[in-house]
Amino acid sequence: MADLEKTALIVGVGATAGLGAAYGRRFAAAGYRVLLAGRSIEKVEVAALDIRERGGQARAIIGDGGNEADANRFAAAAEDWAPLEVAIHNAGTNRRDSFLELEVEKLEQLWREHTLGAFLTGREAARRMVPRGQGTILFTGATGSLRGKALFAAFAAAKAGVRALSQSLAREVGPKGIHVAHLIIDGGINGDRLLRAMPNLREERGEDGLLLPDDIADTAFLVHLQKRSAWTQEADLRPWSEGY
Numbered sequence: 001m002a003d004l005e006k007t008a009l010i011v012g013v014g015a016t017a018g019l020g021a022a023y024g025r026r027f028a029a030a031g032y033r034v035l036l037a038g039r040s041i042e043k044v045e046v047a048a049l050d051i052r053e054r055g056g057q058a059r060a061i062i063g064d065g066g067n068e069a070d071a072n073r074f075a076a077a078a079e080d081w082a083p084l085e086v087a088i089h090n091a092g093t094n095r096r097d098s099f100l101e102l103e104v105e106k107l108e109q110l111w112r113e114h115t116l117g118a119f120l121t122g123r124e125a126a127r128r129m130v131p132r133g134q135g136t137i138l139f140t141g142a143t144g145s146l147r148g149k150a151l152f153a154a155f156a157a158a159k160a161g162v163r164a165l166s167q168s169l170a171r172e173v174g175p176k177g178i179h180v181a182h183l184i185i186d187g188g189i190n191g192d193r194l195l196r197a198m199p200n201l202r203e204e205r206g207e208d209g210l211l212l213p214d215d216i217a218d219t220a221f222l223v224h225l226q227k228r229s230a231w232t233q234e235a236d237l238r239p240w241s242e243g244y
Contacts, residue, residue: 004031004085009078011065011121012090012140013038013047018191019140020090021047022213026221027086028056035078037061037070065089066112071120079128086224087125089118089162090140094155102154110154115161122169126178133177136224139166141184141234163234170233181223184236187211208239 008027013020013036020038028034028051036051036058038044044060051058061077063070078084091114097106118139129135143149145163148156163182170180190210216237223232 005082006032006085007035007078007082008032008086008088009035009037009074009084009121009125010088010090011037011071011074011117012088012092013060014040014043014092015191016043016047016050017213019092019185019189019213019216020088021050022191022217023088023090023220024048024051024058025054025056025214026217028054028058030221032086033057033059033082035059035061035074035081037063037065037074039064065091065117065121068120071117071124074121075124075128083132084125084128084135086136086138087121087129088138088140088220089121091117091162092140094152096151097154098151099153107154107157110158111161114155114158115165118162118165122165122180126169126173129178130173130176135177136179136181137169137173138180138220138223139163139182141166141182143184143186145182145184146186167233174231174233177228179224179226179228179231181232182234183216183220183223184234185211185216186236186238187242189213189216208241211237211239 010020010023024034024036036044036048041062048058048060065071093113122137125137139162142159144156144159166182188210191213
């Protein structure tokens with residue numbers, strides 16, 4: 001495994017069985033120094049330990065990606081370890097509310113985690129990448145990035161905001177050598193968050209009926225490796241068994 005002496009920052013890491021940890025494992029397997037950022041010290045430390053036990057380089061840092069000081073601290077810590085080459089914003093919190101009963105603070109909570117967090121991660125990463133003229137910034141999207149579903153207005157609004165931010169950022173810093181891409185996860189993820197909420201879903205969906213976190217992470221890594229004459233600005237991922 002080559003040590004590229006470059007850092008991948010993953011903001012929004014929870015359980016080892018989740019997507020954030022999978023992103024970390026994939027980039028660590030390629031030799032990147034991986035900085036995992038999240039709000040739960042127990043979960044993030046376990047995810048970092050798992051990577052180290054596999055032979056990778058990983059550190060945990062605790063904070064809130066929707067907080068400006070924490071977002072700056074995450075990017076600074078990654079840059080101090082080695083040049084920041086990859087930054088991924090991976091917020092996943094969802095909620096179900098009637099539009100008529102949705103409270104402002106609940107709407108704002110998801111906006112802060114998804115939209116504001118994506119803005120802060122993207123801005124702080126770009127500030128460090130642009131002077132070098134290289135780097136990749138990725139955002140985890142969702143079906144809600146494209147369309148709002150009944151009872152999920154807060155999530156759809158927040159994720160649509162992430163998509164719009166990624167497009168604006170891509171058009172500004174792409175010509176400066178920074179690859180920005182938005183990954184629409186158009187389906188359920190076979191990970192800790194969803195299966196804790198819906199423990200029977202994996203059985204109901206059948207084989208490959210949910211997206212596997214490590215397979216999503218593989219796609220993210222391939223997007224990072226793309227040549228700049230044919231960059232992806234947006235990709236949508238869904239299980240092969242799902243009807244289109």
